[in-house]
Amino acid sequence: MQEVAPKEAVAEFVDATKRFGDVLAADRMTLRVRRGEFLSFLGPSGCGKTTALRMLAGFEAPTSGQVLIDGQDVSGIPAHRRPVNMVFQHYALFPHMTVAENVGYGLRQRRPRLPRAEIAEKVARSLATVRLDAFTERRIWELSGGQQQRVALARAIINEPKLLLLDEPMAALDAKLRGEMQRELLDLQRSLGITFVLVTHDQEEALSMSDRICIMGKGRIAQIGTPQDLYDRPRTRYVADFVGKANVIEAEVERVTGDAAVIRLPGGDAARVVCMPDEQRRAVAVAVRPEALRLAASDAIAPEGAAMLPARVTHRTFLGDHTEYLLRHEGIGALQVNVPRQADRATGGHDVGAEVHVLWEPGAGLVLTSDD
Structure with missing residues (x-):
């Protein structure tokens, strides 16, 4: 197979299929994720969007087909060895640790071990990026929902991943805070230049943040395009009903x-x-x-x-x-x-x-x- 040039795509699904017993969760997915874009998987529960994200992350391996990152087939490479980080819906933060300890946790697990001064510098820089540099010694339970999300983002970007995956990270926020965090997340993506891949069932969230949206249905890609393309030119009744x-x-x-x-x-x-x-x-x-x-x-x-x-x-x-x-x-x-x-x-x-x-x-x- 011809490798994908880095300038063309940072990741790719090639006829990727995933089965869980008799359930077909992803059906021959073929998709290129462009370097530096904000891509969203949008669809109802059970449509296959989370399965696609987990195959990128390395938490699931395709039953058949391939998942590529920078042209390399990573289907058999575990999650911790991929240049990918993930922000979960409930953030998965450690309540007994401070903000700084949470953000630096991944760096402290690296082998060979990084010097403490280098870890502290990277933690400080990452927290400054999400405007939490004044909260380093706070405990997680002392933070608001929006601040906890920023901690999760800081922990994810500290390793400078090629792909940052977001699994409905704003689902637990109220409507006003969700709107604020959407803007902040988009600004962060633009400033870092990292490829963001978001999974959401919220069409407004996908329309307002994405360079492209991949509409999923029954494990398949129903349509992919810019938010305006999908809104103005839906191809099917399913897409027309789901987008707007x-x-x-x-x-x-x-x-x-x-x-x-x-x-x-x-x-x-x-x-x-x-x-x-x-x-x-x-x-x-x-x-x-x-x-x-x-x-x-x-x-x-x-x-x-x-x-x-x-x-x-x-x-x-x-x-x-x-x-x-x-x-x-x-x-x-x-x-x-x-x-x-x-x-x-x-x-x-x-x-x-x-x-x-x-x-x-x-x-x-x-x-x-x-x-x-």
Whole structure:
């Protein structure tokens, strides 16, 4: 097998499969992890994302296929001999040790033994990086959840790993602190230049932090791309449903012109959508984001090229920066439309039970491929 040049990838899965008895946890995974990127594995419980991370870490070996680091097959190399460190969900810190002792623990286990002065210098530098240099003598139980996470990060980066693996490290934090730590973690990754690989089920976390996101489902890679690519161009219903919110509608294609199609919606309304170029099917599923639709009064006139779908408001929820409307269309069924606060205030809003029109601008929807 041809080795991967360091400038191309720091790690790679090559047809990596992992079975636990009859359970197929990872199914022929093939993926390159680029050097210096922030990559996230995103998916629901049981999708295979944690198994992928553990194969990189060395806690699991693939049943078949390979895991490469810098072009070398590490499938048989134990975790402690890999240039990889991991931050666990519950941090795995030693409560009887000080912050400095926790951070320096790995260095003290090295053989040949490092000089104490060198260990102390590395510990101080690592704690300064995560802004905990004033907490060296604190005990773990004296720290907040965010501070404990920083200790775990300092312990992980002190060995200057080629890969830093993060197993849902912010799951135990409250919403406000989680947002702060996401920004700090991203700043840390940018300053260190280390490749970060995150496992999460939180789509907002993945979207806000990642250079690329790998959507996992049933042990397979469903789609990989930048956050914007995955949000704007999901290929399947599974990805459209998992990344953000989407109205997924069954429709029929009337005609295709270039990368656009005219579809006929249930109820007879026609709309123009973006069409995946390899699709030749007549019956299709179309995804349209709630913010891509607009609401208008029932007597409004449709702008040129837009479709107007008559609907009734069933729920209205104020969410601060926008109002979430749930509607019922006779042919489609349930629809969700998110209206920015300023636009909602300008129209006076729409009460539950009101008859309205949903405006579908040309190109608002995207034809999806099969989940198979």
